[in-house]
Amino acid sequence: MTVLVVDDHISVVSGLVFGIDWKKLGITKVLKAYNASEAKKIISSQTVDILLCDIEMPVEDGLSLFNWVKENNYPLECIFLTSHADFIYAKEALRLGSFDYILQPVRYEEIEKTLEKVMDKIRITRKKEEMAYCGDLIQKRKNIFLDAVLQRFFCESGFSQEQAVQDLKNLGIAVKETENSFVIYLQIQKASPVIRDWDSDLIKYTIENILGELVSGYGYGILVYTKSVRNFVVYIYKKEPCNIEKEIICTQLKHFTQIYKEYCGCETTCYLLSCNSIRELKSLVDKLELIKSNDVIRKQGVIDGDLESQEKSGGEEIKSFFDKMGTLTKNNLYEKICDDAIALLDELSGEKQMNADILIRFYQDFLRVMYLSADKYGISSSEIFEEDTERERSLKAYASVEEMKWLIKYITAFFNEKCASEEKQKTQIDYILQYIRSNIESDIRRTDIAEAVHLNPNYVSRLFKNEMGKSLKEYIMEEKMVLARELVRNTKLSISVITMKVGYNNFSYFAQVYKKINGLPPVEDREINGRHH
Template sequence: MTVLVVDDQTNVVSGIISGVHWSDIGVSKVLPAYNAFEAKQVLSTEKIDIMLCDIEMPVESGLDLFRWVRKQGLDTECIFLTAHADFFYAKEAVRLGGFDYILQPARYEDIQASVLRAVQKVKNRREQQEYYSYGKMMYRRRDVLLEGLLKGWYIGEDVQLASILEDFEKLECPIRADTPIYFVLIQLLRWNSQDGIWNRDLLKYAFSNILSELFAQYGQKILLVQLDRASLAFLSYSDESVFMDESALRRQLTAFTEVCQAHFHCEVACYSGPRLSPPELTARTRELFRLRNRNVALASGVFFPNESLEAPQKHVDPPSLKRWESLLGSGYASLACDEAQAYLDHLAQSGALDAENLQLFYQSVLQMLCNAAETASVPPGEFLPEQKLFQRSLNTYLTIDDVKNWMSHAFRAFQADAHPKKDTKSQMEQIVQYIQNHIERDVRRTEIAEEFYLNPDYLSRLFKKEMGVQLKDFIVAEKMKVAQNLLRTTALPVSMVAAKVGYTNFSHFSQVYKKMIGRSPAEDRASQTEKPSDFSV
């Protein structure tokens, strides 16, 4: 807290400054001024909280000075001091918004008590301003706060419902424990046009607007949250006694799926159920996620838990596994893959594809590939599923897209030109050359595996076996060799050197460089007159 003492009498100013116990009342800084001109200079350069000001001063009075303060928009409290009990002075001081009016001579204790009250007023005002600013910030960030509050609840985590409802109240969201709500899980299935893929945030904003408009027709409001790249969820509620029946919910969700297809060129599935109350939401979300996982055919539409997604009992021709195996053995992997994927599409379109059928198909194709690989001498690592997909096949439901994407990769290993008559050493040389040719990029294992038609896990094992070093460590070492050469032979800034070997984070580059070379980039550059150290992996 800073105080300015203004009086044309030097002894009055020095007496007040020395006579008041400023630290006892929360004042850390006291400044003097001996006329209005000096006071204006101080007020223009310092943040003055309280001004003790004499009214009668030559050239410009204390009242005139305080008018100037108000005109400047300064938030300063003013305590007027005067030796004359003039009613006009007192009236004008009050009109201008002065905090207090003290007749001189006054005891220092009285001045101190008045300043203390002014200090408290300033503190109260600042506190109110902070609350007001915080309130405005909270209101502006209401959607962000709600999303953080709701996300865990929406994905079925165990939450403290009482705490969530209390936060709802703070955010002026009228949802209580007995409020009727609907919960809807949205799954983004596919884009029908690659040119029309929307940005994630923009798509959420558009979905929110469309759903708000659709549900407002029934007096409902929505709280939409993005759960992950392909999932959103919302609950609908009313802040009045307006209820939406289940048939209306289905109609609006169906309308939403149609809008998505017509205007966003994407297909979605909406999973929902009967009306419920907030205490029942966690169980409902888990139920809807199970329902979504059973939609392995990625069918669009509106689905409720009491409606089975299981395939109807109908005759389905078995997959042509023997034919596909024969095509693979003859080098026609692309044709075999097209037929296998077309078979899956036929199952989905006829409504015969369920989780069990898809899992059985996946296992049958995997066994067929093992048989074909034994005949064609294709290493298992080139067609076996990656660890992530393998774990999913054991612990949860695969989707039709999971299996089709895996087949595209796995069948490619059987192409007639996928295994040219070159030894492993030649293949390693090509991989090393690829890394060196793309040293300015963030080269990843998956990129290299795709380039050389290898399974990423198999590539890692093969590289370690043939080169004696982990692939990741080799890539880093190659980057550091190039960086060291640039540092010692050019005047490029270190940040530019980092960029030339694929590092966008300068700090991370420096840490890696020091770990590999033993010195920071700057230190190594400074030692360029010394004999370069051999660097190898």
């Protein structure tokens, strides 16, 4: 171990260095410093285990030095030496967490006894830290082993699953073969900012803690297996002799989804099935995955798999829609195509006639008709999807109704732009202006306008600049400031209320924009030009 002796008296430092039997104590290195500044440089540059320090030193005393040590989290023990029996010193030394407080003069043997005690404390502390570290490693390896066991438990059958049950028993988890239990496929729908950077182990940990606590009061435990970063299989099993109805599990799962949304900021879906025997587990997990894949509507909350009907059609409605879609494309009625296609998806979803097969068929038919339109204009698919991210997103749009709606809006907006005559462009501008006037009190975004008028956002910007001679952003700002000026000068509304009424959340930014457009800050403008000043 290493000791640092700090005292502003050279004779005291020399006396301690040569008077104490360091070798007998097992101290391998003794360092010296004659003020707090020197001591800080030593502590910052090398490992110090024990600080043997005087309290009364010029410029910076020993208490201040030890406070710096604590603030910087240096792992050392401190023994204070002082020739003044001042209670305030002793109280502050103990508050800071010093090991001991020794009044001088004192025999070197007494200091050696204190040093032996502090060295024993350091050894015990380090042993505990070492054991904790080993415990963490053991727990980590146990978790790795448990994951492997759970893979066999959930995804295999026969001997492998029987062995998994025995392995779980060896880990202290008693799962009975025929007890009333439940299996859940739990999906995190979208990663919120809270969990965006979490790995699957951390998400799994939160699921185990929240859901485990919700069911433990009923005598049940849970096992959680990670299928992917946002998909988990959960087994709710009986730990105590009791039975609960599925309705109670549904209620607890609903609590879980609410808690997870509140604290983690994301939606979850729990697909649930009853389980009468662990031998059914693999087939039940397969069934839940099928139910999940057919849930292209991306429902949220709790889905009772036993009540999910697989008898879904919708084929006739889709056939009828695409029969008339050729006529719509021939007449360049892409806005109507967009409205009708989305309305059909909503209708099929609302009537529970939508599943993965139907959505894939819809996706394929929609792209077929759209690419026929592209051929008519001599357009390649690379022109429709200029960005790689948009192209990649389009290739997977059949995965959910929400993504399919995005694809419909994107492609019809593209063709709406391509087939726009000069007269139609003026009509489009009128629609854009009407949208801005109707929503002037909101935070108007280009994407909102584009979606409302069935156009591509980039095209909206280009069209507006060409037709109006100024950017969309400039125009919106000016229109907001016209309204703001009217409210500032002709009403008694507070400036903060006016700020919100024209769609701004930041008062100082609103004031800057107001001054830029109207020449004066809003408060001054009201004082000079207001009707009620």
